Amino acid sequence: MVLRRCRGMLRSEAEAVDAMHDVFVELLRRRDSLDATGGSSLLYRVATNICLNRLRSRSRRREEPGAELLDRIAIASAEERSEAKALLDRLLSREPVSSGTIAVLHLHDGLTLEEVAREVGLSVSGVRKRLRRLEERLRELEAKP
Numbered sequence: 585m586v587l588r589r590c591r592g593m594l595r596s597e598a599e600a601v602d603a604m605h606d607v608f609v610e611l612l613r614r615r616d617s618l619d620a621t622g623g624s625s626l627l628y629r630v631a632t633n634i635c636l637n638r639l640r641s642r643s644r645r646r647e648e649p650g651a652e653l654l655d656r657i658a659i660a661s662a663e664e665r666s667e668a669k670a671l672l673d674r675l676l677s678r679e680p681v682s683s684g685t686i687a688v689l690h691l692h693d694g695l696t697l698e699e700v701a702r703e704v705g706l707s708v709s710g711v712r713k714r715l716r717r718l719e720e721r722l723r724e725l726e727a728k729p
Contacts, residue, residue, distance in 0.1 A: 585624065586631045593635035603638055607631045675722055682706075683714045690715060 586607050590600035607630050611618065618626065676684045682704050689700045690711070701708045 586627050589628060589631040590635055593632070594638060599638065603631070603634050606634050610634065671722075671725060674725055675718065679714075679718065679721075683718055686711055686714050687718055 587600060587604045590603040590607075591597065594600045594603060607627065610630055611627075686700055686704055686706075689695045689703055690697065695703070697708045697711050701711045704711070706714075
C-alpha cells in the first residue's frame with residue numbers, strides 16, 4: 585500500500601522505493617509517540633507527507649541557478665564536454681577553491697544551501713553570494729567570443 589502510494593505520487597520506481605523506506609524509518613523514529621489506531625491511514629498520511637517533501641525538493645532543485653547548465657553538460661557530446669571543461673577551468677581559476685566545492689555540493693550533489701554552509705564552514709548568505717558570483721562570472725565568460 586505504501587509503495588503504491590509513493591509510485592502514484594512520485595512517478596519513479598527508484599524514488600518510490602526510497603520514499604517507502606523513509607516512511608518506515610520515520611515510523612521507527614517516532615514509534616514512542618505514535619497512536620497505532622488506524623494504522624493504514626497513518627501509513628498513508630506519512631507516505632503522502634514524505635512524497636510531498638520529495639516533490640517540493642525536486643522542484644526547488646530545478647529552479648536552482650545552474651540547473652540548466654548542468655542539464656546541458658549532461659547531454660553534451662565529447663567536443664561540447666571539452667569546451668564545457670575549459671569554460672569551468674576559466675571560471676574557477678580566479679575563484680577560491682571552496683567556491684568550486686560549493687558549486688559541486690549544491691548544483692551537482694543537490695545539497696541545500698544550509699547543508700553546504702555547514703560543510704564548508706560559511707554562512708548561508710556567504711554560500712548564496714559565492715554561487716551568485718560564479719553565475720555572474722559564467723555569464724560574462726559565455727558572452728565573450
